[in-house]
Amino acid sequence: MEFDASQMFQLAADLQKVPSKAIPLASKVVRKTAKDIEGTAKVLAPVDTGNLKNSIGSQDVGPLEAEVRATASYSIYLEMGTSRMAAQPFMGPAADKHTPAFSDAMAQIIGGAL
Numbered sequence: 001m002e003f004d005a006s007q008m009f010q011l012a013a014d015l016q017k018v019p020s021k022a023i024p025l026a027s028k029v030v031r032k033t034a035k036d037i038e039g040t041a042k043v044l045a046p047v048d049t050g051n052l053k054n055s056i057g058s059q060d061v062g063p064l065e066a067e068v069r070a071t072a073s074y075s076i077y078l079e080m081g082t083s084r085m086a087a088q089p090f091m092g093p094a095a096d097k098h099t100p101a102f103s104d105a106m107a108q109i110i111g112g113a114l
Contacts, residue, residue: 008099011106012064025109027063033102034058034066040094041068046078056091068095 038058045053055072070079070091081087 007103011103011110022109023063026106029102029105029109030064030066031060033098033105034060034068036098036101037068037091037094040097041070041090044090044093045070046088046090052078 035058038056041056042053045056047053052070052072052075055075056068056070058066058068060066068091075091077085078088079091080089
């Protein structure tokens with residue numbers, strides 16, 4: 001799995017240049033996208049006991065930042081695989097699914113605010 005966040009960082013940098021009315025809108029988009037990724041990751045997560053699925057959550061870490069993470073100690077091994085087990089990715093595909101809508105929404109905010 002490879003995730004290139006450079007476009008998201010560029011959007012965040014562009015948002016710093018737009019009027020203050022765009023920041024609350026962008027913040028809503030960030031929060032909604034994080035919740036969407038969380039929900040999709042929970043659907044895609046492999047389930048044995050349900051611990052992994054229950055460990056997936058999102059939280060705001062700044063006005064234009066949110067984290068989506070799985071706190072189960074073995075989540076990285078499922079996501080990336082090991083030398084003895086094939087990967088069963090759930091976080092990467094969840095982020096990939098929602099990235100285009102996120103980028104489009106942010107571009108509209110930036111375009112409308114300039």
